[in-house]
Amino acid sequence: MEKDVIKYERQREEMVRSQIEARGIKDPDVLSAFRRVPRHLFVSEALRDQAYGDYPLPIGEQQTISQPYIVAEMTQALELDKDDRVLEIGTGSGYQAAILAQIVYRVYTIERIRSLHIQARSLFDKLQYHNIVTRYGDGTKGWQQESPFNAIIVTAGAPEVPEILINQLVVGGRLVVPVGNQHTQELIKIDRRGNSIQQSNLGGCRFVKLVGEYGWRDG
Ligand code: SAH
Numbered sequence: 001m002e003k004d005v006i007k008y009e010r011q012r013e014e015m016v017r018s019q020i021e022a023r024g025i026k027d028p029d030v031l032s033a034f035r036r037v038p039r040h041l042f043v044s045e046a047l048r049d050q051a052y053g054d055y056p057l058p059i060g061e062q063q064t065i066s067q068p069y070i071v072a073e074m075t076q077a078l079e080l081d082k083d084d085r086v087l088e089i090g091t092g093s094g095y096q097a098a099i100l101a102q103i104v105y106r107v108y109t110i111e112r113i114r115s116l117h118i119q120a121r122s123l124f125d126k127l128q129y130h131n132i133v134t135r136y137g138d139g140t141k142g143w144q145q146e147s148p149f150n151a152i153i154v155t156a157g158a159p160e161v162p163e164i165l166i167n168q169l170v171v172g173g174r175l176v177v178p179v180g181n182q183h184t185q186e187l188i189k190i191d192r193r194g195n196s197i198q199q200s201n202l203g204g205c206r207f208v209k210l211v212g213e214y215g216w217r218d219g
Contacts, residue, residue: 002187011052015039019054020072026207034072039065040105041123042093056165061113063208065093070205074153077189077202080104084150087168089139091153094120096155097132107132108146110139112212126174140212142168149173156210157185164214166190166197178207182216 016034025031040051047057056064075096080086084104088097091111097120100107107149109132111117117136124132135143140162142152147168154165154177165175169192178185187202209216 007049008038008052012039015052015054015068019069023069025069025072029080029082029103030072030076030099033075033099034068034090036102037098038127039068039095039096041093041127042098048207059093059116061116063113063116065095065184066207071096071099073202074102074155074176074187075099077187078151078153078174080151085146087146087149087152087165088155089115089142089153090155091120091134092116092155094123094132094133095215096153098124098127098129100153104129104150108135108143108149109133110135110137110143112136112138138212140164140210140214144168151175152177154178154210155207156206156215157182158210158215161188161190161199162214166192176202176203182209 040048043051043057056067059065080103085106086100086104088109091097091109097107097109114136121134142165148170149168150170150173152165152175157178161177161179169175171192171194173192175190177188179188182185185205186208187205189200189202191198
């Protein structure tokens with residue numbers, strides 16, 4: 001409904017100002033992506049009125065759509081360029097992929113839960129986000145055939161930095177991944193520099209488990 005579109009547009013603008021700009025996110029591409037993507041369509045109808053709140057929300061299958069600020073922080077940390085090809089592990093609702101797709105040339109995203117993969121794919125089609133390539137499967141191994149990527153983002157908590165993903169970055173590429181135990185993690189950023197890497201810690205965070213061959217073992 002037209003009335004709802006305007007209501008959500010207002011909530012979205014308020015979210016960008018009070019949660020994202022106010023906390024120091026400055027990258028203009030990140031801010032304009034947040035102003036464009038209709039976050040309320042990435043949650044179930046029952047949760048739409050909470051979609052622009054300052055917290056994560058359940059998306060089914062015991063998974064969550066991340067708090068808006070953490071999506072912004074991770075996106076800014078990737079230092080994206082419009083020609084970049086970016087890999088995301090953990091499609092979930094598809095919101096993070098949709099934000100990335102506003103900024104870069106192409107987004108590749110992998111999800112291990114079939115129903116979430118299918119739901120996200122149909123939303124991308126409906127919103128005509130044609131530069132998002134989706135895949136169903138274990139993303140901990142990356143996407144060898146499409147590598148190397150300019151940036152890789154992992155949106156589930158890993159027990160350690162997955163080495164295999166670093167190898168799928170171009171020289172100069174960036175990886176952002178939450179690393180820690182199953183309750184709390186640190187957001188780690190890796191910069192690939194030729195044969196060396198530079199690692200920095202962006203602070204604490206809390207994500208659902210990354211489950212797979214190079215993640216946590218059980219579901
Ligand atoms: N980026 C998502 C966040 C979803 S939560 C969003 O914007 O909504 C993390 C997601 O990672 C969950 O959907 C979970 O099923 C998925 N996941 C966990 N381990 C995975 C793996 N090995 N490969 C792909 N997806 C995985």
